Amino acid sequence: AQSVSQHNHHVILSEAASLELGCNYSYGGTVNLFWYVQYPGQHLQLLLKYFSGDPLVKGIKGFEAEFIKSKFSFNLRKPSVQWSDTAEYFCAVTRNSGGYQKVTFGIGTKLQVIP
């Protein structure tokens, strides 16, 4: 069965620190990868996605992620976090199942940025 692992469940950083959130998936076939962000009290929003081409993808608000196929990983990075980045981050993987996308989410990583 397809699974998505997020290694860090709760991360606390000071402003301007660098961020890397880990995401690994288990499915061996063709996948598409997403990071969603959920700000406090809000719904999930797309941060960035990868489906082909350059494995380093850039998203909104200075976030980027790198797809490393050999490691089944899609880690999220940001060089310098801000207090407004405090949120929960979800990695998601989709694969084709019966002609449409089957989506599996990781359990999420809560990021707290201290001013």
Added chain:
Amino acid sequence: EAQVTQNPRYLITVTGKKLTVTCSQNMNHEYMSWYRQDPGLGLRQIYYSMNVEVTDKGDVPEGYKVSRKEKRNFPLILESPSPNQTSLYFCASSTGQKNNSPLHFGNGTRLTVT
């Protein structure tokens, strides 16, 4: 404005009293799905629908029903709610035909069953 609309945002009910959470999207999306979000468990899919009159179980379907009579609407029905269904629920939609189409989420419904 393209959006997924869920109602209500907050709902408190008692065990056994049937309830419906509505979900509507205005993007002509074929794919719609329901998730529940619980601390430490992330998002788990309850039901999904690939198109009108086509629905299927997700990972945690027990205790829930759905229907897809129209493309834009995908209500979630709890025939006899129980306290273990207290959770935060999200409806989402996408074009569904391509793996790289992201999900668009509603604002969530926080349900408490006493």
